[in-house]
Amino acid sequence: MSDVDADLEGRTALPVEEAAALVDRVTDNVQRVIVGNDAAVEHILVGLLARGHLLLEDVPGVGKTMLARSLARSIDCEFRRVQFTPDLLPSDVTGVNVFNQKTSEFEFQPGPVFANVVLGDEINRAPPKTQSALLEAMEERQVTVDGVTRELPDPFTVIATQNDVEPGRTYELPIAEIDRFVKKLRLGYPEAADEAEMLSRTAGEHPIESLDAVATVEDVRRARDTVSQVEVSEPVREYVTGLARYTRENAQLGVSPRGSIALVRASQARAVIDGRDYVIPDDVQTEVPSVFAHRIRPRTGSETGADVVTDALDAVPVE
Template sequence: MTDATDAADAADAADAADAADPTDPDRSNVPPMDPEAAADLVDRIVANVEEVIVGKRDAVEHVLVTLLARGHLLVEDVPGVGKTTLAKAVSRSVDASFKRVQFTPDLLPSDVTGVNVFNQRTNEFDFRPGPVFANVVLGDEINRAPPKTQSALLEAMEEQQVTTDGVTRALPDPFCVIATQNDVEPGRTYELPVAEIDRFTKKIRLGYPSVDEESTILERTVGDHPVESVDPVATVEDVRRARAAVSSVDVAEPVREYVARLSEHTRREAALGVSPRGSLALVRTAQVRAVLDGRDYVIPDDVQTEAPTVLAHRVRTESGAETGRDVVEAALDRVPVE
């Protein structure tokens, strides 16, 4: 990489860091969209991404639900099924800053968050922001890096800020981590810390395409890859306003109690159940689901739709025959809606 390229990347990251000023009134006083407008926004982005991603509408929708729920997404699957392409296509569909981090065993925490570099001209240390200073951050094959490096994302994912050398800097708004994870080479990867997994709002799998879908993929990718030609159909401001619409969706007390009882059930039935953070993630994604259906209030169906992808990865079982998803599905079957 040339010095000019390095300088350009550093300048882009610095611009993103400057744009993350927490005192910016746009971060907190954003007029919400109408629920119908927010639903139309999601449909527009989904349609745009489907120009690249074939037969994965549910997966694209999961990404957007996560984004509007102010969360982060973990995509686990075998290599080559389009995990990275999905993240790129969604980020390109929104006119927002995007950075990619290739996680490797020798990656350092400062390679993610940024580092202070001594400036000989000023005799001072200048902060060079890392790739985490972007609206959408793709952590590619995150489980190839050791836990110490993975932990560099903990503060960013939970508090939307980064602290280096005692100085705390806000991250851009919106901020979303989309991480991919390779699940077929356990001997060459590291297990994600529980604290990090709990910070991912959703965990999904893509799966292999059907024969017809794969044939269409091959047709589209002969020559230039279509993801390079994806044009944005939404702005950062659109995402902020859609998020504000989601935040205004009413969650009545019976629905909140239902979520709490689902989480409590997993704690009784597993070695490690759903945390309050997981319950909050379920409420927020249910709010998004309500908006997508054109409602300004959450119903139990919204909770049940979102629960498997929001709760299952947070559950640890003692029995090798039972999975976190089994526990969550049992909770949905046994916990009554009152």
């Protein structure tokens, strides 16, 4: 891959080493706020560069929302937050046409989805009808309201959070929506030393209040172009296909072709972070747990999607 190849819009992709340095810069900035979740921060940046959306699931209070806000503040971009509640309407997300009495015409008032980074906080508290408002946006980067289709900003990334401790007060996400998230991550409780450091940092003003942007929207676009040009050889593509086919043959619901595409793109992003312009099987193996597991519905209740992925990694040879 040439580091100066231009994409269809005339942008010049960043050289691989500059894209990797960009990730390091953003990671360091986010870690001024988020302590002890280095791997999760890196996974989120992989998802961003892979042109995907991210789902953060865990118990309340472990920093899911703060992580999303820290990433958005590290990039000089438009950020909007949607607090999902049972009474939230689809138009509260996508926008609505409002009649202007002065002009006697309807004017479109864009919803919070028209931003570069959209935080869907506690997304599983809203009913399926409202959640479905995101389906077109997440897949096609556009929104259709009253028959008119409008494109969303570039880049456009949804970072959704959900808690998993109140099943009686939340709604299960539709499979079609879950499949649109390139990754599903859990943060977990911090280690004792990390929690003590966090308490020290937040004793006064919260560090996110002084967090400055260290990258621009154009930086992200050019880094994404770099990722899209990373070479994926035929053996690597066959390896990804083999892993996906294993899940389909050994689960009630296996990984869709959309999931296979997501794994390839995440592996390309991982390669760039490691300073390479080509994907190796190690990239695939690093990314597959967070990309595949949430898409799988096992045959038995004693098994999880992560178990199926582990079995796939053991069963599918690397050639």
